[in-house]
Amino acid sequence: MQRYFVEPSMRQGDVFHLPKDDAHHMKNVMRMEVGGEILVLDGTGLYRCRLEALDKQAASARIEETLPIETELPIRVTIAHGLPKGDKIELVAQKATELGMHHLRIFEADRSVSKWDQKKVPKKIERLEKIVKEAAEQSYRAHLPTVDFVAYDEVLQDASNYTACLVAYEESAKQGEASVLAMTLAGLQEGDSLLVVIGPEGGFAEAEIARLTDAGFKKAALGRRILRTETAPLYVLSAVSYHFELKG
Amino acid sequence: MQRYFVEPSMRQGDVFHLPKDDAHHMKNVMRMEVGGEILVLDGTGLYRCRLEALDKQAASARIEETLPIETELPIRVTIAHGLPKGDKIELVAQKATELGMHHLRIFEADRSVSKWDQKKVPKKIERLEKIVKEAAEQSYRAHLPTVDFVAYDEVLQDASNYTACLVAYEESAKQGEASVLAMTLAGLQEGDSLLVVIGPEGGFAEAEIARLTDAGFKKAALGRRILRTETAPLYVLSAVSYHFELKG
Structure with missing residues (x-):
């Protein structure tokens, strides 16, 4: 239907x-x-x-x-993505919607090569909302994910509204970190919320990482390989689905 | 380095x-x-x-x-993908390589809208191999995934060479199936191999599904939502990584 x-x-x-x-x-x-x-x-x-x-x-x-609503992840996942190059954020919007994302926040990180002219932001958000709506209808979502463009400060200030906050960190993957994501998910229950912050190409600057850890974010590796920026949210959401929706 | x-x-x-x-x-x-x-x-x-x-x-x-090789998944995952539209198979080749795929097989399914002219197959495979190589170098892979274009018959005949065989099946997702993928992964050990067959847009024809189940493939849902064809392999590989590489 x-x-x-x-x-x-x-x-x-x-x-x-x-x-x-x-x-x-x-x-x-x-x-x-x-x-x-x-x-x-x-x-x-x-x-x-x-x-x-x-x-x-x-x-x-x-x-x-x-x-009954049966197609939503039991926890609400917000992806806060440092603006990547080209049209990669469109890929993230579409695929993350299919995979159950609740809310997409986009911010300009220190190493974001792309910049959004403030005047063009409404048009860009409108286009992303259209992509999200199509993906939500196609994937049988019950919730229509929201999209906004915010300052990095706002991402940090909003962190206290979430049950748990993670940053996807490639240095952690290189060092063999292997427990933060799984431990975090194990600590969440139905109705909880998770904020995952992802850097642009080139990752986060040291000062940005320092502010995240000061704000209580934990550094998580997403497996052992180095993922491109636009692949990271898809890994996180697939892992959340696998953890909560599939039973061995 | x-x-x-x-x-x-x-x-x-x-x-x-x-x-x-x-x-x-x-x-x-x-x-x-x-x-x-x-x-x-x-x-x-x-x-x-x-x-x-x-x-x-x-x-x-x-x-x-x-x-030491530390960036390979502990099980070898082959993705056999029914040829999707446009350049989606390039997205699959790149992202699945980042996520640890071992081998990519491409076949023309009944509902594949795209067709590959047999004369152009070598050029198309060469292009995919280049994408895979770049993704493998960038993501710190130790194994360079292989790519081939085969008949559906060959995918089925080769199934006995794998420890386990699954088919990603959207009807299973609609019916709330929630254990096949997790149970299958729980039954695998380091060094085992997994074949996951994924249909094109529009999914598999009934006769194709019947041949898969006759050949011992199990129908697995990938979470509760209906994923696009090119998103399914990324979910599978992320789940394999989460299951085997991250510990709660």
Whole structure:
């Protein structure tokens, strides 16, 4: 059944009012008609709905059943990524969404070669949100991950809101560190939150690492190999899924 | 220290004779001179070597020390991937190499939209090998993953050479399957081998799945979400690393 992510404000009582682009998709891509069924996700729940109206401009769908959410990781994982080169952040947004990320924060690190012109940030975030939405619908996510662009200071200040905070650190991988990620996950329970900070190409500057450790972040290796910056979040999220969702 | 992958045939006694492109890299990119140190990997071992000769055409380096190999997964993982669309197989080759894949097999599945003209296969494999080599050097691999293009029959016939065989199956994810991957990894020991077969966009046809299960492959879910075809191998390899390399 086709899934549609909507804003919570689109719900009035038991009816969702869906916008033009969704109506277009239902009518012209899915060839749906009034009486057909869709799944609607509003960020808080997953609903089986029946179409009551559908034209070129809008659609309305009445909730028939609230369904259990079974496709979300039991812990909320935020990836804070030092802006990488080119369009790598788009790959991260798409793949990390498929793998269950809750929230993506992007910041300019000392060694970020790319810089985002402040004027262009809204457009860039909008594009990432579109990528995230498509990936969320395709991968059957119930939560639509959020994306923001923040200062490094804000990433640090926000750390106290998480149950645990890690930094992916390649020097730890070189030294054979092999317990921080697994120990951290073993200490988390359903409903907890995890913040993982990842550097850009070239990693973090020493001063950046010092501030992270001062703020209580633990340095974690992601296996024994040196991963590229855009591969690191995919490892973390796969490991979280494997740890919490699969049972040996 | 810079790493160079060479053919075993380039070794004579305790000296490696490196070709033109490596000599160029040492001389013009790394600005090295005779007497400098490099790491050489020949597929069987990792050696610290000292440069004895270096010009535009070639370089020779004498082995000073055999180093322990610490960056390989304890089990050998082969990914057999149904040819996906566009250049996605390049992303798989690069990222799966970073994550420790041993061998990549590519086959045309029933639902593969892309087809490879048999005449162009050598060029395509050569390009993938170049991507794999760069990723292996960057990620500190000791083994250079191999790549081949084979018939689906050959993937099935070769299955008996592996300790365990899995197929990543999205229907299993939808049904909440949650133990096959973890149980399989729990049953493997250092030195064992694992074959994971992954379908193209649209997944496997029913007849293909039937042949896999007849051949003893187990259907494994990779978490609770529906992953795109190119994300599945990255999940598997991250899970293998997490399971075997990190300790809680």
